[in-house]
């Protein structure tokens with residue numbers, strides 16, 4: 377394996393240098409002709425070939441996605457990806473996945489695509505979209521009636537390079553102030569389709585959809601369809617692993633188009649997973665290049681120094697949502713650790729009865745997959761969450777559903793957060809089927825099942841919320857798990873109040 381890796385590394389270096397430095401345009405022309413010849417059959421067999429986590433499957437997938445993007449450069453990237461996956465071939469073996477669902481952009485280059493929205497502060501919304509035309513304006517026109525735009529917001533655009541891929545223009549523009557619980561109609565770059573969004577409510581109740589490890593397979597499509605475009609929820613929370621592009625940048629574009637019907641209508645608040653890192657063992661590429669450029673979150677508004685961890689208020693401050701970064705430094709003295717300390721200290725639990733945390737690698741997990749990967753972060757941060765009386769911690773990463781009781785430091789504790797793993801959105805790697813029966817945390821695990829699906833947290837009022845898990849493989853969205861939660865802060869206030877009355 378070492379020898380193969382060394383040969384592959386040398387080959388990649390040569391190809392990379394040729395690709396970057398070779399002045400011969402003829403080389404490009406030859407490659408383009410070669411790819412144009414295989415493009416049509418590649419497109420035809422794309423869904424069949426882009427299966428599995430096997431090295432050959434991913435390598436073929438790279439070639440085919442490259443052909444789809446009309447980019448000979450993806451060949452070099454594919455070789456790199458092949459080596460990357462070889463190094464991980466001894467990891468957990470997963471069941472066969474569902475084929476990729478690839479979405480093409482068949483409209484003019486100036487038309488917006490991959491539209492998604494995210495909350496910014498108390499009453500504004502960031503609109504993000506991509507145009508292949510890099511001169512398209514970063515403007516959003518909007519109003520409360522279809523086709524009647526009474527206001528506009530102007531932002532800017534960025535692009536990024538990944539290896540030899542160059543993105544389209546990635547626009548971000550903030551609109552507001554907006555009224556709560558109100559539908560707005562909007563258009564991006566003064567071209568293309570009109571979109572509709574509904575702003576979250578300014579008071580409780582509020583309903584969050586939670587999905588992790590989404591990907592872009594038939595399972596993903598099923599999850600999105602179960603969530604529904606009708607929008608009987610207010611905000612979507614995603615604890616990492618979005619596109620599973622895994623270095624194949626056109627898959628980020630395809631993912632953006634797949635989720636657009638939902639992500640353009642309700643705010644999608646995300647944090648990063650390991651599949652967003654996209655570094656490679658040979659070539660020096662900045663981590664999170666695609667993720668940070670495409671999925672900009674409200675870090676400035678929450679005083680965070682990084683797009684990889686931030687927080688937001690919902691329902692007029694009745695709920696505070698903290699998005700942590702499992703793949704940013706989290707140890708004591710790190711920026712994230714300091715920021716979390718400051719962010720939690722600012723939460724006034726008399727005004728904010730609900731405190732919710734999301735992160736990618738679970739701290740508690742009885743599945744065979746990814747055992748112990750969240751342990752270092754747990755040791756560094758669990759006490760802070762416990763002392764702040766966090767109500768619930770959502771994680772992804774493990775491709776299954778698991779709900780624990782309230783826990784602190786590996787013991788059941790009624791003052792600790794409830795832990796829920798919801799990494800079953802529908803990615804190409806398949807499900808993590810094996811739970812460990814005699815795991816040391818098994819007695820803390822109250823429900824576990826390896827099926828794709830999504831969850832909903834409906835905060836009814838300042839004391840009560842209900843969590844439901846909806847499994848995909850039912851024809852209709854069926855609730856497989858349900859639990860009622862009581863706010864830890866509200867419970868403490870009631871206890872303190874009763875004690876005060878008794879003392880009087």
Ligand SMILES: [Fe+2]
Pocket residue numbers: 589617649650651736772773774
């Ligand atoms: Fe993951």
